[in-house]
Amino acid sequence: MKEQKPAPSTTERYIGIGELARESGCKPETVRYYEQIGLLPSAPRNEGNQRRYTTAAIRRLTFIRHARDFGFSVEAVRELLEMADHPAMPCQEVDTLAKRHLAEVEARLARLTAVRDELQRMINQCAGGSVGQCHIIDVLSDHRLCHQVEPHGGADVIG
Amino acid sequence: MKEQKPAPSTTERYIGIGELARESGCKPETVRYYEQIGLLPSAPRNEGNQRRYTTAAIRRLTFIRHARDFGFSVEAVRELLEMADHPAMPCQEVDTLAKRHLAEVEARLARLTAVRDELQRMINQCAGGSVGQCHIIDVLSDHRLCHQVEPHGGADVIG
DNA sequence: CTTGAACCTCTAGTAACTACAGGTATTACG
DNA sequence: CGTAATACCTGTAGTTACTAGAGGTTCAAG
Structure with missing residues (x-):
């Protein structure tokens, strides 16, 4: 996304896939699906193999969700994310x-x-x-x- | 459809699936698909197992195509066809x-x-x-x- | 320690076709 | 009449963007 990730502090809170989904307005299945097709990076796992997310994931997923609400196709969203990841490039x-x-x-x-x-x-x-x-x-x-x-x-x- | 089929004259022309498709504005694959899901009745076959159609099929398929152009779902079209097949019923x-x-x-x-x-x-x-x-x-x-x-x-x- | 919620993977299902693969039939031309 | 192009056949898999479920594991609360 636009902001470069600030070095994650050691006290940063990690959330599970359910909370991420609630925060960004979609379902856990959808989050897993987006990871599977590469819209979201593979999330780190805890000891029990469950995905842990930071607030950066909430922002990225909200961006995706919002672009989808606008009717952009998933492929278009992929391109938009790629662009948003490079804020110095011309728009x-x-x-x-x-x-x-x-x-x-x-x-x-x-x-x-x-x-x-x-x-x-x-x-x-x-x-x-x-x-x-x-x-x-x-x-x-x-x-x-x-x-x-x-x-x-x-x-x-x-x- | 609305008109009850007039007893097909012995000189009635039969057409193949390609011409039917052209006449009604869709593709042969789609015609076969509609037959498969029961929107079109199973067409009679010739000696070589190829489907033969009459102009009644053109009318029915045109109706379907047109209703689909209006955005009616296939299930809605199925209901509309059922109704159109019973012209005496209240509309x-x-x-x-x-x-x-x-x-x-x-x-x-x-x-x-x-x-x-x-x-x-x-x-x-x-x-x-x-x-x-x-x-x-x-x-x-x-x-x-x-x-x-x-x-x-x-x-x-x-x- | 137990229970219930949340999580995991994998597979299949949705709508309405479309596109192939691999084969047969028909038609046009010479 | 032979052959080549075209049209047709069946059956299966792919498309889009998820959603739903089975069958099992992990976590958090009491």
């Missing part, structure tokens, strides 16, 4: 990554807005009769009745 | 399904809008210096700098 790459992500978010927003509008139209035009007269089914059956929603490819496009 | 369930989906879409839209706004703010405030001064990294490091984006749980929330 152009960070900027580029953020802008690319913003563009994706905006594209999703546009699609989702079109979907919402069309859903609303469908629902408003349903007269409440039988399925045979239902405008919702009509729109889904016939793309010509739909004005805005275009086909997409892939499961992650809508969300 | 209240269709309506309910569509409204529930609309509510989900609107929730997603709200989250995504918050993400977009915050991303824009982050990017605008980046002065273009080093990573150490980068506002983007700051916001990701410290939730207090972020005004709108809240934590979520689950991979599908943002998209």
Whole structure:
């Protein structure tokens, strides 16, 4: 992360994976998973083979969690962490990554807005009769009745 | 689907899975997958064990594809198909399904809008210096700098 | 010392496909 | 009619980002 670790004092408190998870807003399983895929460094273990963490881990995990909340992919988070670990470097790459992500978010927003509008139209035009007269089914059956929603490819496009 | 199949004329043209896929805007693998999970009925086979389809399959698959474009889950599509297959029934369930989906879409839209706004703010405030001064990294490091984006749980929330 | 919570590893499951490997069928061309 | 390109077949594994569970160990409190 941004701050270089101050030489850990001998009195530094170590916490377990449960407390780390609570502090940073995720589950112990997720923490282990992040360690497994290399987003978090392998934690030191105590005598009984349990992971011990310092507050540096809380900061790193919070960063990860927060970037994920923004919708950055795990691979993007990996890159952001790599950048954050090198505070002297120019932040152009960070900027580029953020802008690319913003563009994706905006594209999703546009699609989702079109979907919402069309859903609303469908629902408003349903007269409440039988399925045979239902405008919702009509729109889904016939793309010509739909004005805005275009086909997409892939499961992650809508969300 | 809505129309009961007119007794297939002896001159009806049969098409292969590739043409069906092209006509309905998906891939042959996806068609086989939909058959496997029961969204499409098992297609009759020719002498050489290849699937043969009629235009009814094009309509059904188009319906599926279109509903998926709207973001309905496969399970929701299954229910919609079941309803569409019974045109005499009241369309209240269709309506309910569509409204529930609309509510989900609107929730997603709200989250995504918050993400977009915050991303824009982050990017605008980046002065273009080093990573150490980068506002983007700051916001990701410290939730207090972020005004709108809240934590979520689950991979599908943002998209 | 015992009990219950927290922790460990490993495996499998989720959604909705997509991509291959290794083989067969059909079709077009010469 | 032969052959080569294309389309098709089955079955399995990979994708994303986790989550859930089995079956066992360790820790902290009383």
